[in-house]
Amino acid sequence: MVISIRSAETADAPRLIELDRVTWSPENAVAPLRDGDADFFERRPPGDVLVAEDDGAVVGYTQFGRPTPLASNAHVLHIQGLAVDPSVRRRGVARQLLEAAAEEATRRGVRKLGLRVLGGNTSARALYESAGFEVEGVLREEFLLDGRYVDDVLMARRLT
Ligand SMILES: CC(C)(COP(=O)(O)OP(=O)(O)OC[C@H]1O[C@@H](n2cnc3c(N)ncnc32)[C@H](O)[C@@H]1OP(=O)(O)O)[C@@H](O)C(=O)NCCC(=O)NCCS
Numbered sequence: 001m002v003i004s005i006r007s008a009e010t011a012d013a014p015r016l017i018e019l020d021r022v023t024w025s026p027e028n029a030v031a032p033l034r035d036g037d038a039d040f041f042e043r044r045p046p047g048d049v050l051v052a053e054d055d056g057a058v059v060g061y062t063q064f065g066r067p068t069p070l071a072s073n074a075h076v077l078h079i080q081g082l083a084v085d086p087s088v089r090r091r092g093v094a095r096q097l098l099e100a101a102a103e104e105a106t107r108r109g110v111r112k113l114g115l116r117v118l119g120g121n122t123s124a125r126a127l128y129e130s131a132g133f134e135v136e137g138v139l140r141e142e143f144l145l146d147g148r149y150v151d152d153v154l155m156a157r158r159l160t
Contacts, residue, residue: 001054001091005100008049008061013040015058016049023083026145028121030152039062044080050100052084052093062097064105069113077105079115082124098131106159115160118143119151133157 008016017040020124038091041049044063052060063081066144067073079101084093114134116122 001088002060003091003096004053005050005096006053008046010041010043010046011049012046012049012058012061016040016051016061018084019058019083028118028124030118030143030145043056050097050104052097054088054093057096059088060093060097062094062101064101064113075109077108077110077113079113080099094130098127102157102159111124111158111160112156114154114156117153117155118145119135119153125153125155128155131157141158 017038019124020040033151046067046078046137048065048131049061049063061083064077064120067076079098082097084097097098102113103111115128117128119125119138124155134157135153136156137154139152139154143150
């Protein structure tokens with residue numbers, strides 16, 4: 001498998017919605033899936049989404065955004081979604097997407113790349129730790145998902 005990473009384009013929207021459909025569950029996401037007809041880029045421009053391609057097929061994506069619009073917070077960018085098609089997991093796709101996101105963040109002058117991950121999402125937590133992210137805090141029992149209180153873990157990686 002030869003993975004290439006590129007910025008998303010509006011034409012990727014149906015495939016990205018499909019990736020969401022096969023990816024998200026109460027194990028790894030706090031919000032219900034968007035309406036199947038909603039535009040993937042409704043709240044985020046394609047330039048803030050990177051996709052991973054294998055032989056022309058989109059097999060994963062990550063999206064990022066600023067945690068707040070404050071000028072004093074402009075040196076921080078957050079990963080706000082990362083998904084890899086179940087058929088190609090454990091082949092380094094997410095790791096490449098994270099590295100590409102870190103490069104893009106550095107290009108934008110960002111010093112710190114942050115994210116939030118559910119406490120029980122062990123695969124994602126292992127991924128982020130292996131990619132240099134450190135736990136900065138834990139919001140205990142932050143979400144009630146499927147009748148269970150779940151921690152929200154705040155992680156970040158310094159880019160300088
Ligand atoms: C988490 C996720 C993005 C990982 O994608 P992936 O392409 O399979 O990850 P990679 O192959 O790049 O894995 C890199 C490293 O992460 C860790 N890792 C990834 N999946 C793992 C798993 N299931 N169990 C343990 N460690 C795992 C390992 O350290 C792995 O390195 P290794 O394979 O050399 O041991 C993918 O499982 C996914 O889409 N999950 C559902 C959505 C999700 O939880 N997103 C994150 C929300 S915060």
